[in-house]
Amino acid sequence: MTDNPAHEEFDVVVIGGGPAGLSAALYCTRLGNQTALINRGGGRAAMMQDVHNVIGITEETAGKELLSTGVEQLREYGCTVYRDVISSCSTETPESESELAPTETRSESDSEDGTNSTTDIDTSNPNTLDNTTAPPQITLSGTETTYTADYVVLATGFTDVRPDPPLPRTGRGLHYCLHCDAYMFIDEPVYVMGTSESAAHVATIMLNFTDTVDLLTRGDPPTWSDDTDTVLKNHPIDIIHEDVSGVQNDADGWLTALEFEDGTIREYTGGFAMYGADYNNGLANELGCELNDDGTVAVDDHGQTSVENVYAVGDLTPGHNQVPIALADGAKAGISIHWQRRPFPRDLDLLDELGPVRAEEVPGLPDELLERAIEFHTYD
Numbered sequence: 001m002t003d004n005p006a007h008e009e010f011d012v013v014v015i016g017g018g019p020a021g022l023s024a025a026l027y028c029t030r031l032g033n034q035t036a037l038i039n040r041g042g043g044r045a046a047m048m049q050d051v052h053n054v055i056g057i058t059e060e061t062a063g064k065e066l067l068s069t070g071v072e073q074l075r076e077y078g079c080t081v082y083r084d085v086i087s088s089c090s091t092e093t094p095e096s097e098s099e100l101a102p103t104e105t106r107s108e109s110d111s112e113d114g115t116n117s118t119t120d121i122d123t124s125n126p127n128t129l130d131n132t133t134a135p136p137q138i139t140l141s142g143t144e145t146t147y148t149a150d151y152v153v154l155a156t157g158f159t160d161v162r163p164d165p166p167l168p169r170t171g172r173g174l175h176y177c178l179h180c181d182a183y184m185f186i187d188e189p190v191y192v193m194g195t196s197e198s199a200a201h202v203a204t205i206m207l208n209f210t211d212t213v214d215l216l217t218r219g220d221p222p223t224w225s226d227d228t229d230t231v232l233k234n235h236p237i238d239i240i241h242e243d244v245s246g247v248q249n250d251a252d253g254w255l256t257a258l259e260f261e262d263g264t265i266r267e268y269t270g271g272f273a274m275y276g277a278d279y280n281n282g283l284a285n286e287l288g289c290e291l292n293d294d295g296t297v298a299v300d301d302h303g304q305t306s307v308e309n310v311y312a313v314g315d316l317t318p319g320h321n322q323v324p325i326a327l328a329d330g331a332k333a334g335i336s337i338h339w340q341r342r343p344f345p346r347d348l349d350l351l352d353e354l355g356p357v358r359a360e361e362v363p364g365l366p367d368e369l370l371e372r373a374i375e376f377h378t379y380d
């Protein structure tokens with residue numbers, strides 16, 4: 001950290017450059033907000049050796065390629081992308097009412113894309129003239145830069161808890177995502193590693209895909225319930241308690257077998273490690289966002305957290321942990337922020353207060369984004 005850290009201001013700052021953050025930043029930028037994406041690199045999407053379940057993206061595509069294409073797209077539309085780590089954050093309410101920028105209140109029946117909102121949340125824009133307080137400015141501390149924003153989208157994901165080595169290579173026999181990778185193991189021998197309810201659950205689910213499933217406790221005592229134990233005993237699953245002592249791979253680095261401490265060798269094409277998730281929820285916690293018991297951030301259908309102007313999307317929030325869902329979360333948050341921030345149409349109260357919208361006031365887009373969009377048009 002330098003003595004005088006640089007300071008950057010944006011309408012929206014998105015923290016986290018996985019699919020959820022990229023998508024939120026894309027929508028925010030293209031809908032006319034000065035947007036920054038701040039990413040420290042890594043994350044779950046970067047671990048994808050090949051991307052499954054994303055229509056239009058073929059399986060030869062690696063996660064890192066998907067992410068770097070996303071960053072290029074963002075830059076083309078005028079989003080500022082930083083490689084940085086946000087280590088802390090805070091909210092501060094501006095003192096002066098004059099700092100208010102008059103914008104409109106979002107209507108729940110607003111549905112320009114043909115969808116209707118299904119939630120009953122208070123989405124009123126704090127920037128309307130009816131309010132006496134300005135929206136909080138959110139300050140984010142990076143390594144050498146501080147960023148302020150009216151809106152923040154948290155897209156920081158989680159980290160899969162890894163079991164102790166020896167382990168197969170991630171994506172080449174060690175997997176974390178059943179809905180992504182079970183397809184690869186249809187009719188192949190698989191293991192599930194872990195001692196939890198979810199490990200037992202995933203082992204039984206894998207019987208939908210293959211007839212050879214081992215559950216590896218690696219010498220740790222199971223924590224699944226008696227009922228789950230009964231379920232396990234009534235399914236053709238071998239529970240192996242010996243710890244893993246070695247890994248055998250083929251010439252391409254794909255798992256072929258695991259060696260066990262008792263000298264046995266069992267053949268596997270791959271398997272899943274089920275040791276839980278460490279949610280990257282520190283910033284959400286610092287901002288005062290409500291967390292669920294499992295560590296996810298509580299959000300409404302649009303990704304709005306319990307803290308005004310703070311959104312959370314993707315794996316950090318409840319729901320399936322999948323790229324298409326992260327993309328959709330980002331889209332919903334971006335559209336919701338647009339509803340909150342867009343200046344037009346001016347509603348009746350504001351027309352009364354400010355008068356008619358003058359020709360020189362439109363379009364309601366920052367100059368830089370306007371110029372970028374005009375440059376981008378291919379039909380000119």
Ligand SMILES: Cc1cc2nc3c(=O)[nH]c(=O)nc-3n(C[C@H](O)[C@H](O)[C@H](O)COP(=O)(O)OP(=O)(O)OC[C@H]3O[C@@H](n4cnc5c(N)ncnc54)[C@H](O)[C@@H]3O)c2cc1C
Nearest residue numbers: 016018019020040043044045052086157314315321322323
């Ligand atoms: C091995 C593996 C394979 C998978 N394969 C598939 C698949 O084929 N298809 C599929 O649909 N899903 C797959 N998934 C799931 C998918 O990767 C996730 O659901 C998806 O990446 C979630 O996106 P996200 O943006 O919420 O989180 P992430 O992709 O985890 O991105 C979070 C980002 O936030 C950044 N970050 C965190 N904290 C900070 C901070 N303080 N400051 C700055 N940046 C920060 C991280 O560095 C990271 O870049 C797979 C997951 C794994 C682990």
